[in-house]
Amino acid sequence: MPVSDPSARPVPLPGRRAHAVDRAFLGMERRHPDVRWDAGGVAYLSGSPPSLADLRAHVGFRLGGLPLLTSRADGGARRPRWLPDPDFAVGRHVHEVVANGPAGWDAALHTALAAPFAPGTYWGIWLVHGHVSDEYAVCYRFHHACQDGSAAALTFRAILGEGEPSARPVPKKGRLTGLPRRVGTAVGLTTVFLAGSLPVRGHRSAAAAVVPTGERRLWRGRVPADALRRIAAAHGGSAHDVHLAALAGALSAWSARSGVPLPRVRALLPVDARRPNEEQTWGNRCFALPLELPVRLPAQGPTRTAPERGNGSRDGDSPLRRLEHVMGTTRRLRGEVWRQAIQDLVRYMPDRPTEWYLRRMLSPRVTDVMATSMPIADKGSLGDSRVTGVALLPLLVPGHLFGVGLSFFGEWAETSFVADRALPHGELLPELWEQAVGELEGEVEASSAPV
Secondary structure, eight states, X not given: OOOOOTTSOOOOOOOEEOOHHHHHHHHHHHHOTTSOOEEEEEEEEESOOOOHHHHHHHHHHHGGGOGGGGEEXXXXXXXXXXXXXXXXXXXXXXEEEEOSSGGGHHHHHHHHHHOOOOTTOSEEEEEEEOSSSSEEEEXXXXXXXXXXXXXXXXXXXXXXSOOOOOOOOOOOOXXXXXXXXXXXXXXXXXXXXXXXXXXXXXXXXXXXXXXXXXXXXXXXXXXXXXXXXXXXXXHTOOHHHHHHXXXXXXXHHHHHHHOOOOSOEEEEEEEEOOOTTSOOSSBOOEEEEEEEEOSSOOOOOTTSOOOSSSOOOOOTTOHHHHHHHHHHHHTGGGSHHHHHHHHHHHHHOOHHHHHHHHHHHHSTTTOSEEEEEEEEESOOEETTEEEEEEEEEOOOOTTSSEEEEEEEETTEEEEEEEEETTSTTGGGHHHHHHHHHHHHHHHHHHHHSOO
16 A cells, blocks of 8 residues: 655645636736725624624634635736635734724724725725724725625625525526527627727716815615615616616716716626526626716607606606616616626636726726615624614726615615715715605606596
């Protein structure tokens, strides 16, 4: 029986090859080290905050179900892989920010939003407390090279929730007999998306008039989730359609108050393209789609036909006309054919076209706002504390007006706006969004009332 050599080194694990979208973000980080490529979320909890040591112990225990969070990128710029990090330590990832009494809450939260990651790490958790005795927050931020929103939502559920699956739409398993049609659809969509990535001649982002300070601010709003669903059901759309239409209405009102002209606003929408059996906890499987927000719709002339649904208003700023405009673009995205084609593009597109496309889409010459949405969980907890609300922290791209995230948690639809402190009257955006949802709800009720 052969005796093994005790001095022989074990064969290293092959790890997981970084996806093309992962490599694109890693490449953009190398080219633009001064840009922050992080996103994340904040969970607000009621109850006494844990100690930092207890939170670290809790996170360390939950990481057993999230093994890829203990990975690092290795293999160089050309062939990076996610490999187990032999130097991983929970203490380098989980931190604490203590507010100096009630007046210090905003400063403490913004410290957590701005704190750099520890060297060599791709994510971090900050426990924020000290403003009152029975409330605190947990801020989770990650580098976009290692996670997208769907992966981060599952991380939230694993650490603060009960691990229930995300309510994300996925295409059915493809059949080989449909392969030629799928290839044709993917090629056609590629042409459409590439056309959408072309800069608009003469377009100058509204954010160009704002001199950034480098300090981020977070503003939140919320409405009952059923309000968005009722409006969507009345018009055959989705709750996300209603959110985008309300966002357009809020931007129109914000432009009037702030004095920032918005002749055109194009939002960048991340779309989850994972296959049904694909790992959700790590990496990027998203595709970025541009959508022009109907901030300024032309008024309908006397010869135009009134919309099939809604109140038939001829006002260019009618809330229902905005919703119809959004739905006209997103309707195909909800269909199985387009979702399958987007999935195929994300799965098979080579590295260089992927990075080129993402760079174009993130450019303020092409898009103005990052707009993401995510179902988070029905409930969440940390020990005896209950999660009372969640705010997404979308990627804030230099040159964009802001990033906006819509999260569904429990009975609430919560919107969060992340922008540079220099954005004029940015604090008004959540309230204006809530008002725009209310206007849509009012028009739906009026259109369905008996005559």
